[in-house]
Amino acid sequence: MSDLKLGLAQGYWGAGPNPNFVEMAQEAEKLGYDSVWSAEAWGNDAFTPLCWIGAQTETIKLGTAVVQLSARTPTSCAMHALSLDLLSKGRFSLGLGVSGPQVVEGWYGRPFPKPLARTREYIDIIRQVFARETPVSNDGPHYPLPYPGDDGMGLGKPLKPIVHPLRNRIPIYMGAEGPKNVALAAEIADGWLPLYYDPHDESTYADSLKDMRPDFDIAQMVTVNITDDIDAALLGVKYFLSFYVGGMGAKDANFHNDLFCRMGYAAEAEKIQQLFFEGKRDEAARVIPDELADNLSLVGSKARIKDRLQAWEESKVTTLLVATQDKENLAEMAELIL
Secondary structure (H helix, E strand, O other): OOOOEEEEEOOOOOOOOOOOHHHHHHHHHHHOOOEEEEOOOOOOOOHHHHHHHHOOOOOOEEEEOOEEHHHOOHHHHHHHHHHHHHHOOOOEEEEEEOOOHHHHHHOOOOOOOOHHHHHHHHHHHHHHHHHOOOOEOEOOOOOOEOOOOOOOOOOOOOEOOOOOOOOOOOOEEEEOOOHHHHHHHHHHOOEEEOOOOOOOOOHHHHOOOOOOOOOOEEEEEEEEEEOOOHHHHHHHHHHHHHHHHHHOOEOOEOHHHHHHHHOOOHHHHHHHHHHHHOOOHHHHHHHOOHHHHHHOOEEEOHHHHHHHHHHHHOOOOOEEEEEOOOHHHHHHHHHHHO
8 A cells, every 4th residue: 555645636717518427526536546636627617516526525635726826815825725714624725826927917817027026925814813812914025914905995903803713724725836936935835736856866855855844745746547549648738738838928027947957857847838839739749759658647547557656766756746637547537446
């Protein structure tokens, strides 16, 4: 039996929800999975699917991976978390992240700069709400409470939540990519949700994680595909990776691309982005090296995946978030790990 915990990564929706997303969560619960995680981009929110799942499950933990800071004020985000934690009887974990300037400024109409300072303030306010010890206030520049602006009425006062939290410390996870942001997660959060993690080469994050606590949870999403056609499975992983490296961000502001460079694939990152901007998505995907796609996923026969799991078990990762819509893959991973 492995020390790794298993979660189900459901991600954000495309045109609509996966028709069996509740059924998949129920199956994961039966198999002994620890958690199920929902995401948001610029379509569905991450909280609502978890309400749907939570109402139809009993024990599986419910996490957001991730909600975007700019989508809600810190106190609004805390209200969602308090509500879900109470309704699910203490099963909720709050994963949050800054997203990127294209989404933050284009979708939410908010300024993007100072992401680390904003995150620190945001989480501090949320922790105040959860603690419910004193009225919530903040004198920082990003989320001042009460509102100090001359364009207000000047009547705001610090408030405590009316609701009494079930838990005064709901776990907070950070989605983080940059070295300083990952270090911030290790400092102030209960866990970290990386985008990419190569268990065969952990040097990319070594400095950022040097002071992490023993109970710090690193929950990594991993595409799982049990199949005899490894080439086709790896190509699917490459399409996913190349979309983030080449298409999720502007030419000079793509944090996923920057991370790819820090992992040692600067030439590939530049080529992928160039091809993406030329509309050559198929060619862009094929630039991803086989070895890297293989290291970031678990594909192939059950025996091959069992062998590939050793690197994950020896890594700093503590939770594998299985990305699949196939019940068979869920069951096989439970058999291999749990």
